[in-house]
Amino acid sequence: MIRIERRLTQPWWLGVLVPVGSVVVAFGVMTLVLLATGHPPGHTFSRLIRTGFGGMDALNATFVAATPLLFTGLCAAVAFRMQLFNIGGEGQLYVGAILGAGAGLVLGNHTGWLSVPAMILAGAAGGAAYALLPGLFRAFLSTNEIITSLMLNYVAALVIDYLIFDSQSYWRDTSTPTAKVFPQGKNLPAAASWPLSHVGSLYLPFGLLLGVVLATVIWLLYTRTRFGFEVQVIGDSPRAAAYAGMRTRRKILAVMALSGAIAGIGGASQDGDFRHTLDPRGLTSAGYGYAGIVIAALARYNPFAVCLIAFLLGGLQNAGYALQGVDFPSGLVGVLQGLILFCALGGELLIRYRVRLKTRAAAAAEAAAT
């Protein structure tokens, strides 16, 4: 007989053992998949680790992949803490990228030193404003924010496509004949490139550093301030919050704006750190916003854990790009990534419940003994 019972207490070591165990199980299942498809598992895994985390080049590429995930992960974690399910990180990131690129294009040629902070602010403002739409509906009409924020992702994707592919917008490059035939965004001026610092040969994108600082600020905000206290109470029991005289509506708006602003800065970082243009295809195919939801869930909404998980997932993505090729279909990379996420989320069950194995004979013996 297999029985699943609720755990009364959750020993601390489970929090370590279960995630590690989940990854081991995921690799175990993947070994079977690889054997079945005729790829040598040992070789594949070693390449995966090497290209994801082994050496400076691998780490540099991983940082690039992790940066947007860090922002969208924080975006989700901040809102989910208050049981406010902002699924719109994806769209808020697009809007942040649009306004961030706009600020860079306007200011980059004139006052160089101003353009980077202006891009950050513009990105944050865009993301915040876009998140406030579902926020307002939720606060004043009790509309389900999951639906509204999700639907707005599609709107934002259409807007960003329109700006480059279907219009002669300010963002679109029309300077050369080729650019008229193959639409693309204007290149940002050099002053709108975000600074790239390095430790030895390890390059740290400005957005990554900004994200880590933001994670720290969010942690302080949520554990040390009145604002964070109210967010915790509202998230735990809205009735208790109303009883204590907390202004729940304002908090919904503030948290939505904060959450959207973080995703928006992530969008601006895409412009300033990596793409140096408004790149609709690149942004809409990456799915950063949705990955952020998974990251927030795995991190249990803890901002520092979001940093770590974003890094690991970034490495996995980056290794995926490196692995795929003629002999290794990209579908298999997806299978591996999916398996790891699946096992990690499934492992959560083991933290809260325990599985008891008991044979019928043992059950009978136990009954007889007493």
Place this chain on the structure above:
Amino acid sequence: MPPAVELRDITKRFPGVVANDGVRFEAAEGEVHALLGENGAGKSTLSNILTGLYQPDEGEILLGGRPVDFGSPRDALDAGIGMVHQHFRLVPPFTVAENVILGDHRGEGKRFLVHPRRIERRVAELGERYRIAVDPRARVWQLSLGEQQRVEILKALYREARILILDEPTAVLTPQEAESLFETLRVMAAEGRTVIFISHKLHEVKAVSDRVTVLRDGKTVDTVSTASATPRSLAALMVGREVSLAERVPRTGEVGEPVLEVRDLWAPGDRGGDALRGVDLVVRAGEIVAIAGVAGNGQRELAETVTGMRAPSRGEVLVSNRNLRGGDARDAIGAGVAHVPEDRLHTGVAPSLSIASNVVLKSYRGNHISRGPLLKLRTIREHAAHLIHRYDVRGGGPDVPARQLSGGNLQKVVLAREFHGEPRVLVVASPTRGLDVAAIETVHRYLRDAAAAGVGVLLISEDLDEILALADRVAVMYEGAIVGERDAGTATVEEIGLLMAGGDGA
């Protein structure tokens, strides 16, 4: 014939406590068997073991002489054990009928397509047979606590429970409602079912049960026949010493100026319509005014409107001559209105947050708790530790989540916080619901102390004994209005009961 239920030497340990220590218990078919004990005596653990929520570390459970092993609540349900919990397990947006079939995997609930009319009919039939009046189509969130309890009982009956456990069932009922519950229980017992009645109210145990098993400190003290026991002898068994039962204590303080005035107050109810229809009420400093009434006659809405949790549609609430902004809890708190809510677990505290956080649930905006936007975490912990010590909260330090506390200790946390805010008006709703004798004594003492210190206390309670023991005046609510007021010192239970039922009592 073997007993319907037998527990042999049940032991259950939790980290740091032995909740049940070799408990023996048996109840026969057709018997109403009371399980009596203070909070923390192990009653809840024992019932959780019997309903499959916990597995005992040692000992065994026999049903009709056969050993059973419950791995989950479903096993216990399948074996015919039904339970009515103190905190109801109902889905508020669902109708009564839907709640009744929810999770029932044998009958109607197993079907892919649900036939609401058929279930509603069946629920109505059951209600008639056991004299449980409740509308099968009503949504649970619209029901009073007393009505919700009837849904829980119907749920168990629908599943043909042979053994029904009720945890503190009368806490939410009026004397009349309690009497009708007892009648239902007697019908059930007469049909050969076994009713296990968990309580600490001695006169109820006397009124309804055939036998009583008393638990103390996780051990069985004794099982006695009810006929041969007196409330005093049961209390002594339960507490382990002689106790004085709640009696009216003459008031000590002086009654002063009006601190709370409610004038022609109207407010909408949850299901539309007016829950309050022109309430007029005055509470003076140092006075305890009780609101009596059958559950669902607007008492909850009155408490919510006075404390700013519900916006009135007409009328006004004045605290020390200051008009409160309707529907603004923060304004009410600022004016000195403290509130001990009926649902202490989900309204009175944020259950997953620490005791320390809950102690400052209202005062976190104040200067001594925060500096600008920052919280003074150390001050908060010290403050919590101080209140825990002063109010004798047992079961954990400042960092323990509030949800882990027992009902009595949780109420102490709420009271500590509310008293500490130095209120002018204290609105308390069912403050001793589900508490044990010792905790009730403590809560009553705190309320008397508050009144003696010049606080105007508005006590909303469905426990008439409590009202008559504590209050100076009793106002009776019926259908959203106050239908009569009596001096608590001279009023009788019958007189007030008549007003509660809508009679004019003149």
